[in-house]
Each structure stands twice: as structure tokens, then as C-alpha cells.
Amino acid sequence: MELRQLTGFLAVAEELHFGRAAERLHIVQLAVSQQIQRLERELGAELFDRSPRRVRLTGAGERFLPEARAVLAAVEKARSVVAAPAGLRIGTSAGLGTHLDRVLAAIAERVPGMSVELFSLPAGERLARVAGGGLDAAFVRSAEPPPGVRVLPLWPDPLVAALPAGHPLAARSEIDLAELAALPLSLTPRRNNPALVDLVVGACHAAGFEPVPGPACGSLQDTLAGIGARPLWTVVYASHARVLRTPRVAYVPFRAPGLALATGLAVSAAAPTPHLEQLLLAWGDHEN
Numbered sequence: 001m002e003l004r005q006l007t008g009f010l011a012v013a014e015e016l017h018f019g020r021a022a023e024r025l026h027i028v029q030l031a032v033s034q035q036i037q038r039l040e041r042e043l044g045a046e047l048f049d050r051s052p053r054r055v056r057l058t059g060a061g062e063r064f065l066p067e068a069r070a071v072l073a074a075v076e077k078a079r080s081v082v083a084a085p086a087g088l089r090i091g092t093s094a095g096l097g098t099h100l101d102r103v104l105a106a107i108a109e110r111v112p113g114m115s116v117e118l119f120s121l122p123a124g125e126r127l128a129r130v131a132g133g134g135l136d137a138a139f140v141r142s143a144e145p146p147p148g149v150r151v152l153p154l155w156p157d158p159l160v161a162a163l164p165a166g167h168p169l170a171a172r173s174e175i176d177l178a179e180l181a182a183l184p185l186s187l188t189p190r191r192n193n194p195a196l197v198d199l200v201v202g203a204c205h206a207a208g209f210e211p212v213p214g215p216a217c218g219s220l221q222d223t224l225a226g227i228g229a230r231p232l233w234t235v236v237y238a239s240h241a242r243v244l245r246t247p248r249v250a251y252v253p254f255r256a257p258g259l260a261l262a263t264g265l266a267v268s269a270a271a272p273t274p275h276l277e278q279l280l281l282a283w284g285d286h287e288n
Contacts, residue, residue, distance in 0.1 A: 001042055003075060006068045008035035009047060013065050014122050016055050016191060069124075073132030087115030088275045091126035091138030091266075094220060097239030099155065099263075100139075106282035114278065122192075130266045136276045138266045142195035151264035152280075159200070159235040159259040160251045164227055170250035177254055178207040184214030186223050186234045195261060200235055203259055224249050235259065
């Protein structure tokens, strides 16, 4: 059993799509398929149900998933013990916008010359790497930490509506969620961001309507391009909307109480490293 096979299995299990897993690993799709096939032959069990329309874990795959994560986390921890990192390794998520810029600026001011590596990873992998020592910290939203990880509360992340710039609601300073009832909603698949999808769909139900399903796009940029071309809406973190350059899309806040997800910093439950202490101090600078 090879580590690259476990890495390929984890990517497919989290993406539930061989093409997206290959993109994430920066290899061709055929290589991912071959890795999974060799792993299945070695284990003597099929890990995925494959069909032209979807990919999903089998029962064996579901049981194997936490064990594969544990092995990869142990490998990360072993590497970190042998070669201590020279800088700060931070897991990031989409939509941090100006918050991340300010924290990085505060780190650079406090410790000139400190290297900071940013890793854009799915939430589950970010938390696993923090637990295994592969990351010093990771930004997460509404996440349940695994054993050995604690989440420090940072800030609430308000959401705004992204609408076609020519839509009548786009000229408003704020809107009620119910005013979007007739407009198709384009959201990422729930498996990619369950906290966000559950928040938005639940808020629509509370406002008295079932959202009209719009096309599910592969990335935020694809979604915004779709909104610029036809009547759709989605949600974007307000901090991210401030740095997006999309002239055909307007960003409109929701009328209070609005929608928001809590952002936190996942760190090891053990004593913080000196680099992590600097990150926490930089966060204090950012807040002040």
C-alpha cells in the first residue's frame, strides 16, 4: 500500500469526482483511477460505486476513510518531527478576503522575514493536517474539530447576495431574503460546504419559500460568470465581495439579522509553537 494511493483515495472520497480529484492532485485522471484500482486489488474490496452520473463510497470505502486519514495524519506528524518548519503553515478557505490580507500584513510587521505558507484545502483535510502537525493553524467555518484540535473563535462572516448587476434588486442598499424567492439559487454542492448550504437553504425555508434550484457550478468564478449572463443568485462572504472584481455582478447585503457563519482558527490543543504565538498576536493586531 503506497501513500500516493491513500492520497488519491482521500481526494476522490472528498470530491466524489475523479476529474476534480485529479485537478486537486495536479495529475491526470487516469493516474488517479489506476491508483484506486491498485488499492482496491490490494485490499480485496471495492471502495467506490462508480456510475456515469456519480461516484460514491461503498460500505468498505466508508470504513476505510477514517483509517486512511489517520495514516496520512501520522505521516505528516512524523515529517514535522524530523524537519521542523522554518515558517508558519496556515490552511485557508475561500472567502477570507481582507481578513487574511490584514493578518498577513500584521505578521510581516511583527516578524519581518518570517515565511508564511498558505494551503488551500478542503475543511476536513485542513483539520486533519492540524491534528497531525502538518499545519500550524487553519481557518475554518462552523467546523467540528477532531480530537487534539481546538477552534479559537475569530469573527462572524456575514454573507451578501450576489445578483446580476442589471437586476432591479441590485440597486438596493439591502434586501430581504424572501425577495429572492423567484430567482434560481446557484450553490456549491452540499458535500463541498455543508455549513454554508444548510445555513442558506434553512434561512430560505424560514423566510417561507423553497429556493428554486439553479445550475451548480464548479467554482465561485464559474458561478459569478453564470450570474452575469442570466438571472441567478448566490451568496458570497462580505469580506470576499470587497476584493472581487466582477462588473456584471452586484453584491447586496441582507437586511438584519442577515446571514453569517462563524470563522475560527483551528490549532493544536497542545501548547502553541513560537510561530503560532506570533500568528495569535498578529490576529490581535488585526482586531485592534
